Amino acid sequence: MMMRRKMVLRVVSKLLIPFILLFALYVQWHGDFGPGGGFQAGVIFAAAFMLYGLIYGLGTLREALPSWVTRLVLSLGVLLYAGVGVVCLLLGGNFLDYDVLAHDPLHGQHYGIILVEFGVGLTVFAGIITIFCAFAGRAAADVNPHDPEETARAGDD
Numbered sequence: 129m130m131m132r133r134k135m136v137l138r139v140v141s142k143l144l145i146p147f148i149l150l151f152a153l154y155v156q157w158h159g160d161f162g163p164g165g166g167f168q169a170g171v172i173f174a175a176a177f178m179l180y181g182l183i184y185g186l187g188t189l190r191e192a193l194p195s196w197v198t199r200l201v202l203s204l205g206v207l208l209y210a211g212v213g214v215v216c217l218l219l220g221g222n223f224l225d226y227d228v229l230a231h232d233p234l235h236g237q238h239y240g241i242i243l244v245e246f247g248v249g250l251t252v253f254a255g256i257i258t259i260f261c262a263f264a265g266r267a268a269a270d271v272n273p274h275d276p277e278e279t280a281r282a283g284d285d
Contacts, residue, residue, distance in 0.1 A: 134183075137183050138183055138184070141179055141180065141183045141184075144179070145176050145179060145180060148172060148173075148175065148176040148179070149173060149176050151172060152169045152170075152172035152173040152176065153169070155168050155169040155172060156169035156173075156245065156246065156249050157242075159245055165245045165248070165249075166244070166245035166246060166247065166248030166249035166250075166251075166252065167248055167249070167252050169245075169249045169252075169253075170248065170249040170250070170251065170252025170253040170255075170256065171252060171253075171256060173249070173253045174252070174253045174256035174257050174260070177189065177192075177193060177253075177257055177260075178256075178257070178260050180192070181260065181261070181264060186261060186264045186265060189261070190261065193257065195258075195261070198254045198257050198258050198261075199254070199258075201250050201253065201254040202250070202251055202254035202255060202258065204247075204250055205246075205247045205248065205249070205250030205251030205252075205253075205254060206247070206251055207247075208243060208244075208246060208247030208250065209244055209247035209248060209251070211247075212224065212226075212229075212240055212243045212244050212247070215229070216228055216229065216240070224240070224244070226238075226239065226240025226241065
């Protein structure tokens, strides 16, 4: 019975994860015109990967998304956010004064918000995945491999 339940979860998650990722992208790109933005999109994007890790295991998640990739994405998100501010300074404006990013201040605001929100989304996604994997790895390490009953209970989660 347990294997059948896991099979149902695996099939349903394979169907849902692409839609969760698509919704995260919608929230990311719709955020400058309505509710949403980088933080919310990053959380939703991370939730899809967390679901994958919960269903298929932390090892499988780490094969799909190695820790060096999450560190790289985390760094790129912070650099993108700060880089937009530095570019604004170099163009004669204040830090994160998007008006100087284009010939028209309105277009500059639009470009700046998109870039900064994308940086925030990358950082939040990678940060949440890093935290999730750290806690999930610690929880897996707490299971005593020499106790078959405890190992069986941990596998039922």
